[in-house]
Amino acid sequence: MHSMDYCKLEKEEALDLLRGKKVAVIGFKKSAIDLALESALANRGEGGQACTMVVRTTHWVIPHYWVWGLPFFLFYSTIAAQFLHDKPNRSFLRTLFCLLFSLLRAMVSKFIESYVTWKLPLEKYGLKPDHPFEEDYASCQMAIIPENFFEEADKGMIRFKKTPKWCFCDEGIEFEDGTTLEADVVILATGYDGDKKLKAIIPEPFRSWLEFPWGLMPLYSIQHADDLCNDMGLNPRRKSNLFLDVFCPYGSQDYRFDQEETK
Numbered sequence: 001m002h003s004m005d006y007c008k009l010e011k012e013e014a015l016d017l018l019r020g021k022k023v024a025v026i027g028f029k030k031s032a033i034d035l036a037l038e039s040a041l042a043n044r045g046e047g048g049q050a051c052t053m054v055v056r057t058t059h060w061v062i063p064h065y066w067v068w069g070l071p072f073f074l075f076y077s078t079i080a081a082q083f084l085h086d087k088p089n090r091s092f093l094r095t096l097f098c099l100l101f102s103l104l105r106a107m108v109s110k111f112i113e114s115y116v117t118w119k120l121p122l123e124k125y126g127l128k129p130d131h132p133f134e135e136d137y138a139s140c141q142m143a144i145i146p147e148n149f150f151e152e153a154d155k156g157m158i159r160f161k162k163t164p165k166w167c168f169c170d171e172g173i174e175f176e177d178g179t180t181l182e183a184d185v186v187i188l189a190t191g192y193d194g195d196k197k198l199k200a201i202i203p204e205p206f207r208s209w210l211e212f213p214w215g216l217m218p219l220y221s222i223q224h225a226d227d228l229c230n231d232m233g234l235n236p237r238r239k240s241n242l243f244l245d246v247f248c249p250y251g252s253q254d255y256r257f258d259q260e261e262t263k
Contacts (some may be wrong), residue, residue, distance in 0.1 A: 003031045003189040017185060018042040021049055024173055024183040026166075028055040028127070030143040032189035037149050040157035052159045052181055054166055054173065058129040060116060060136040061145040067115045073249040075108050076137060080246045109134040121150055125160050225250065 006014065023039040025032050032053060039051035065072040075081055109132045122128040129136070136142045152158045165176040172183030229236035238254040239245035 001185075001187055003027075003035060003187055006035065006187055014038070015042050020047050021184040022172070022182050023049070023051040024054055024181060024186045025051060025189055026054045026186065027189035028053060028057070028059055029141060029189065033061070033143060033145060033149060035187055035189055036158050037146050037152060040152040040155075043157060048157070049184075050157050050159050052161055052183070054181075055127070055160055055162045056164055058122075058127050058162070059141045059143065060113070060129055060133045061120065061122075061143045062112075062116055063119050063145055063147070065144075067112050074247070075112065077249040078247050079250075105134065106132070120145065121153075125150075125153060126162055127160065225255065229255075 006017075009017065018039045019042045021039075021043075023036075023043075025036045025039070036051045036053050043049050043051070062072070067075070113133045116133070117123060117128060133142070149158070153160075161175065161181065163175045163177070166173050168174070168186070169180055171180045173181045173186065175181070226236035237245050238250065239248060
């Protein structure tokens with residue numbers, strides 16, 4: 001079954017599906033991680049079975065939004081940080097600035113990776129990605145790992161199998177190397193088409209605004225929030241002073257417009 005179908009189950013139905021079963025979860029993103037932990041917790045006690053995560057591509061996970069004592073938003077979610085990262089429709093000077101500071105951008109990524117590999121046993125379980133942290137963050141594939149996830153892995157209730165290919169077989173799942181995994185339940189946590197779901201709930205003419213030539217518009221982006229403010233004739237700088245504007249993250253409350261602005 002797909003993880004979206006699993007989410008539709010009532011709590012007791014989900015527990016009955018997982019309890020005492022050999023569960024295989026396909027994927028290693030947020031939904032897959034949460035499902036594996038749920039399976040491990042449901043199988044505590046006598047007769048419990050381990051859950052196996054079948055991982056094709058590893059992704060960076062973080063334990064919380066602090067990195068070596070610094071808030072995570074400082075690295076990616078402020079206007080100052082935006083100067084370090086490439087984005088469309090930049091001026092020539094900002095593009096040049098971004099190129100000059102590309103080394104700093106790589107250092108920020110390595111800085112975060114050093115904390116994550118120190119805090120989490122990714123190397124122990126063969127889950128350390130080969131690509132930089134920045135790549136997963138930019139593509140929205142980073143996830144927060146639940147606090148007790150690796151505790152269950154240490155108990156043997158969550159196991160990992162890395163493989164580029166797999167298929168179903170009579171026993172459960174067969175891997176590219178010829179080995180098999182017995183599984184009573186297989187849950188596909190491999191993502192879904194988010195753009196299609198958004199289009200289904202947003203009417204025209206606004207539906208067409210979601211798309212750009214490079215794909216779905218990232219609605220959380222400071223850059224796009226600035227563009228929307230400019231298009232409406234509003235000041236995109238929402239903080240009370242320059243320091244807060246440059247070094248503090250922007251949230252939904254910053255875009256509450258007063259009566260003077262909406263006249």
